Amino acid sequence: MGTTTSSTSAAPTATADGTTLADVLVPWFRAHARDLPWRRPETTAWGVLVSEIMLQQTPVARVEEPWRAWLERWPRPSAMAAAPASDVLRAWGKLGYPRRALRLHAAAQAIAADHGDVVPDDVATLESLPGIGTYTARAVAAFAHGQRVPVVDTNVRRVVARAVHGDAEAGAAAARDLADVEVLLPGAGAGDAAERSSTRHDDAATMSAALMELGATVCVARGPRCADCPILDRCAWQRRGRPAWDGPVRKAQTWAGTDRQVRGRLLDVLRGAPGPVTAEALEAAWLTNPAQRAGCLDSLLVDGLVEQLADGRFALPGDVG
Template sequence: MNPGNGSTGAPARPAGAAGRATPAPESLHERVVHWFGEAARDLPWREPSCSPWGILVSEVMLQQTPVVRVLPVWREWLERWPSPAQLAAEPSGAAVRHWGRLGYPRRALRLHAAATAIVADHGGAVPATHDELLSLPGVGTYTAAAVAAFAFGRRETVVDTNIRRVHARLFGGSALPAPALTAAEMRRAVALLPADDALSVRWNAAVMELGAVICTARAPLCDACPVRDACAWVAAGRPAPEYVPKGQSWAGTDRQVRGAIVAVLRDADHPVPRALLMEAPVDLRMDGPATALSAPAGRPAALGTLHGLRAPGEQLERALAGLLADGLAEETERGIRLPG
C-alpha cells in the first residue's frame, strides 16, 4: 500500500529527538509553505501549464543531476517531444543522443520505454495514479509518488534526499539521514503529510526546495531557514555527521569510459568502427573510414576525449560490452552505433 494514501484525518505528531518537544505539524506546514511561496525558484516544470509528461521527464532527469544541468536538456526534449507519443515514435537511440551530458544515460532509455508503454497501455496520456505510474518501465516508488503529486495534485508521500535531510535535522537532530531510506523515515514522512490534498502537494515541494537551497548537505544556510527555531539539529549545536558520505568516484572508472564512448556515438553520423573506439590512432585527422564522424575541422572532440583517457584495452572492451548489454549501443556490420 502506498504510504501517501493513508488516513485523511489530522496528521499525527511525528517523533522528534529524544527529550525535546516536537513542533506541531500544522505550524510547520504554514511556515514552510509560506516561505516556499516567496522564495521558490522559478522552474518551468512548476508552471501550471506544464504537462504531466513534462513533469515526468523532469523527475527522471533530476535524479542525481543538478537543476542547472537539467534545464537546457529538459527544454530541448520538450520542444522535440512534447508528448510521449512523439518520443515513442522515434528509436531509443534518439533519446540517448539528445540526453546530452546529463550522465546515467540509461535514464534516457527508461524514459523512451515509459513513453512507449504510455502510448500502448494508456492511450498516450501519462497515467494519474501511483500504482499506474509505478507500472511504467523505469519508474520507481519516488518518481511515481512525485508525478502523482506534482502533475495530478494527489496526496502522496514524496521522499527524496533533500526531504530526508530536512526531516533528519528538524526532527531527529542529526546532520544527515541514514545512508539508506529506513521504515522509520517513511513513517515520519507519512505523519508529517498534511491531510488536505492541495496542501500536501505544496508541503512536498516546499520541503524539497528547503533542502535543495537552504538545508543543504555541506553548507546549510540556517540563518535563512523559516523553521530554524524549531530545528532539533540547531538546538543540539549542529553536531557533525555520524558518517562521511562516500562520493561516487569518476576519474578512471568504467562509468567514465562508458560515458566517453557514448559521447563518440552521439556525435557520429554513422556507425563507428570498433577498432577506432578501442585504439587511439596516431593521426586524428580522421582520414579514411573515420570521416563518418562529424566534427569541426575533421577532428572529433569526443573521440579525442575518449583516447585522452588512455584507458587500458580490457577496460575499453568491458565498458563497450556493458553498453551493448544495457541496450545503450548496438553493433552492426559497419560498426558501433546508438540503438536504432
C-alpha cells in the same frame, strides 16, 4: 531515518499554538520558490515526468535547457515513443546516466501503448514503469496530479533528519522515511492541530515541494544557511546545538579510470558521430586499457545503449546514420 542517533521526540507537526510545519513552509515556498519551468501551471504531467527523470542525480541548472528542448520536440509520450532510441540518446546529450534516457523511452512507449498516452496518476501504476521508482512515482503523483502522497528525496531526508530527528545527516534511506514525511503533510485528518491548521489536503503537494526546496536552497548538505531558515525555531538539530554527524560515513565516489568513465567516452563518440562508427574509432576513445575498453563496450551492448551492425560497426540503438 536517523534510527541510531535520533532523539526520541515525536515529529513536531504542531507546536503549542497549533500551527504546523506546513503552516510555515507552504507560505514560505509560495514566497521563495525558484521559478523552475516544470513548476509552471501549464506544465503537463508528461513534462513533470520528464523533469523528474532528468533531475535524478543531475543538478537543476543542467536540466533546464534540455528539458525545454525535449518538451518542444516530444510534447507527448507517443511522440517520443515513435522516435528511435538513437535520437533519444542524442537529445539526452551529456545529462549523464544515459540508461535513464532509455528507460524514459520505454516508459513513454508503455504510456502510449497501454495508458492512452496519459501519464498515470496512481503510485502503483507509475512504479511499474521503467525508470520510475519510489521517489519519482510519488513526485509525479503529487506534482502533476495533486495527490497527497509523501515525496521523499535526498533533500527531504536531510531536512527531516535535521529538523525532526536532530541529526546532521540523514544516513541511509529506509522504508521508514515515507511515514516520517507523511505525518508532516497537511490534511491528515481530524484533530485539534488539523482544525487549527491553515493548510489543507490540497496543500500536501506544495508541502512536499517546500521540503525539497528548503533542502535544495537553505538546508543544504554542506554549509546550511540556517540564518535564512523559516523553521529555525522548530529545528531539533538547532535545539541540540547542531551536533556533528556520528553515523556511518558515506563512501566517496571514485571516478578516474573507472568503467563509468570509459563508458562515457565510448558513448560520447557514438553521440558525436552522425551514424555507425568503426571498431577502430571506439578503440581510439580509450587507449589506456584495451581490455577494459572491450569490457565496457560489451556492457554497453548488454545495456542496450549500443548495438553492433552486421558489418561489424557499432551504433547507437536504431541509428541508421
